[in-house]
Amino acid sequence: MDIPAFAEKQIELLQAERHADITLQTALLSTLPPNALMRHGLALTNLLPTSQRTGFGGRTIIDLEPDSAIFPTGLLPPHGIRQGDIVRVEAQPGGSASKKEKTEAKAAGIEGVVHRVFEGRLAVAVEAAGDEVDRVWTGKRLWVVKVANEVTFKRMEKAMGFLKTVGGKGDTTGLVDVLFGRRAARDVAEEYEKMEVNWFDEGLNDSQKQAVRFALASEEVGYEWMVAHYGVRLALIHGPPGTGKTQTLLEIILQLATPPTTNSSTPPTPKKILVCGPSNISVDNIVLRLPSSLPTIRMGHPARLLPKVIERSLDNLTRTSEQGEIITDVRKEMDDLLSKLKATGKARMKGRARKEGWDTVRHLRGEYREREKKCVTELVKWSEVVLATLHGAGSKQLWSEKFDIVIIDEGSQALEAQCWIPLLLTNKSGIQKLILAGDPMQLPPTIKSHTKAAIPKPPRTKTEIPGSLEITLFSRLLAIHGEGIKRLLTTQYRMHATIMHFPSQELYNGSLIAAPSVAERLLCTSLPYPVTETEDTSIPLLFIDTQGGFFPEDPSPHTPSTKSPTSESKSNTLEARLVATHIHALITAGVRPEDIGVLTPYSAQVSLITKLLRGAYPAVEVNTVDSFQGREKEAVVFSLVRSNDKQEVGFLKDERRVNVAVTRPRCHLCVVGDAETVGRGGKGAFLGRWIGWLESAEGVEVRYADVGEVLAGWAGGIEIERED
Template identity: 25%
Template structure:
């Protein structure tokens, strides 16, 4: 352990008063991240993350609380404050339980379980010994002491990855040098050689696959920059299949979440991968009920329907292994003769990390250090690391406020923002496709929906390629949306609501917006609906858990249970035919509050960096064009939108890019226009699409909205007094 790491280990033993001293942060303040201090720097951050996570989750230990059996092997525990990660309880967390017999007597037997599912105000626990379940079944009135346990395994494998990176001399993966690049393999693909015929018709996808196959970036990572709806997963799967077919290779495919790994496995199966060459490697703690049944035959599963850790001699039989980033740590060879022999004779030649933008940087290194084939005489460039994702969408989550500045930036984002190999070439107006390919053909969204995020975040590069089922969706008829112009796919409905909350929760709700959302739901699913829409085709996004609960309750009263409702984070990587966004916030005085808890869609900031009048004039000039595709200017419409590294901007980007055919936004325009991105959306609906509805809105009319809010507050106080 380094001196710097020891300094921060001792930090955990200090008193709260001592921990407030500025010297605690001396290392991180004086040093900036660089190749020389890389290992020490991230080791220090991981210690901070571990201590703060442990301290945070232990605040929610509970005494003398009831448990309720809800299924054969699951019990339910109510957790106060389970809103917006208070506490940050996630699936797979360990829980320790003791039986309380009376005020002074607690059982000496401690039962261990795991969090199987996180619900609205409760968690479902599983994995307990049958003895506990029998006791609870015989006496449902029993109470328990419950202790949440921080799982250190993810931190451990990240520490180990950093150490192995240093020992094996692999820092050129995290600080690539173009002078290290080795000559590419002489491989060319013919028109009939592609597994997915759509890839050969897409120049960017085709270039990415061929460059990965040829190893043009080695030993540097190759990046697939995949904006929403551009076929990133299609490209990754095609590249995996081509590497398997054409190279002597072993392939490890990873992603931060089980859901992403399951999806990749299903796609590989659909192209003919057999269970003798493909393994979906699950953690032994995973709830088997969350595993899609079609990947059972490809899983490390016993006949008794539980997971096991395969032996090394069993693992080497597979050409492709798919697992989460953290689970890949189990593939690192132990310091034994057998493990070293297997690793030397059967190295992983290619490692694909999908959704890399959602992983902390040390997490992305877990499947690399100690696993990827290092440079050797037989293979001078070493193995190929491929990173796929979008740094402009939501990134990794960090529990430590001290470490957020660095751990909430993914390896993908850091390389693209700081390494010259991956930066956009201003002279050539593009990227060096030896190292990075940006996918630009969007197959998901209607041109109206794609237009704004394309201009705000993607340099106007994206090309709409949606099919007629999206472009001519009957949902866009004027009779449905009462728009003056037919076929408009983005609608903003202005509502001046009222922010409310329950108890001490930081989460707010807005019943005015709930009512407006339900009005649109009646148009889509009610008895007078003129277009057939399935409930499962609709998604509703709200930035606050309490608003999600209120919307779910309103939908349940209408028996619309199949409509999916969730926060922006829930919908990342997803898409729906219709998306309705409820922005909730109407009180500008609460924006500082949101900033403290990192909630909502916007922060307390003055309109800066954007000339609204100039934007309006540019949009007005485009009004005469029939479609936004034809109206797209050669450059970026809005060029000065500041840095995109803040979570609120990424949250906006994710929210507005989930819809295929129709995007409806419900919110208070007088508050949202304080944010440059939301202001651009409102102006798009007002000036270009003519699809703004609801309350009167003139930009910067603060006096008028303040008077309205004051009258509403007074009226509410009178009603409550009565």
């Protein structure tokens, strides 16, 4: 494959994606009023700055509280701003503000990251100096708006630019050659897969142990011999839903970072490992399982980390180390001075004293950052395992560090350009191994810039350049090197065997096996609290057929010429009521609301079902399929929504989305939808086979919905307030 041409195409696709992201955001901000933006979770208005202090990296953390003239309770109104969101804080123009005033307010705004969210306060970490915050915002009412993450795009484009350069010069390493098919990935000899391993986790099943041996195989003969004879090692671990992929990666990390004691005269050397994932949660899930005795550091903004991970975060370790004590003293001095500068009335510093105060803050901030930089460097060198998101691996704090191995989890959910950030970061130090884990049969990264409706296919040859960002590194490597570079995990510990059966046969070649502990689990027998045995709680899989046109999807309230950025989604009111009625039956039988999830392909249906349930059962989680990937519930109701004469199925045509939805439940799956529309929809035969299986398989109960019963049932009389 032509590496410069590949990199250039990636840059082109990334720029199109960035443009689509910005266009969507601009359309929303320009067409929706502030209150509507709040309803859609994009903004928070009528805030006042109340204090500021110094945070990690010398950032200024400003506290924003609701204006008491508008919110007398002192509480923030309902909103969708979450910890870790990237936001822009701007002076809020009045209702009569001119276009010029609005433009000036936007230009004076400052971007930051939501540090903490409280009932009556929002803390935002910004890069701006305290005097800039003071000058722009003092005495002004503010609002906070979510923005696109420009840093991620810039780092991906930078990585692709670097790849283009080294590829053009022919200055590629063994890793790059393997990842582009210029060099064959080493096939692991059978004897090495049978090598003796001193397991940290003796409970691993056979397929997990095989995957671990496969990833470690070159360790047995030593890196020098391996590099000389075979070049860079590459291992892919294919982890279908519930098969213990994270548990397998944990064993690999421990084997590499703390190799068990052996009788060999040349025992294995611990390796420096960089572990990455496309999201913070994918990384945190690994951090939580690593033993506290292992020198570990979690890179990343503390606002985006799980609370239980904070103690291993760079921010916390910086504050609690020996160097951190000096840094803490500098921070306290800065914060004390900032408090004086923010004082009002007679205590307010004025004139020359105020200017000198801000000059001192700037000097202290410089000293703070210098000491912090030295502390961070020492901590990273101390750590045997460094964990970060893929784009977080591109931070300056890791530029000078050398790693032996890169492990990427959830590789099938990551853009390929994201994966190159840690790979190129460690490339100069001669990375010896890449371990990539994921499941190409689940959803790829979400792409907003599609110009075609067809689902992109991986390259058919080693020289074909992918034409879509949906083609992941995981899928491309499989297409280039074949199944020999992959090991499949086959025992799943989540689902009842009946729920597992169809996805196993259709998408995993019938390879999945339900562990005995889960194979027969039911709501009425397997939960840690009593649940009454009913016709609903005693079955693993239920299909409620809405029978053609009896439950039609709702017509769009917009014509093509009046569509708004939020009007593209689909909903089905009668189907939503049917879903709510089934949930009521499960809860009446004793299933706890927090153990139930409702999934649907469309955000409009999410909104509809949420409104039906929020009064009686707010703890029932309702979400899109895409947002629920990687999670599970005891019971899941899957609302298909689509029911029309044209057999249009929209998002359901992607079998990976269906796979994600039907593999989330542990005990009970209820599919609600129109068999006629869905069974005949889509260009392939997958949906038809799925509906056919639901209608005929042993262990699946089929019921036919009745409109009259639905309208007379529990959810039939609930009023739904609609939004245009």
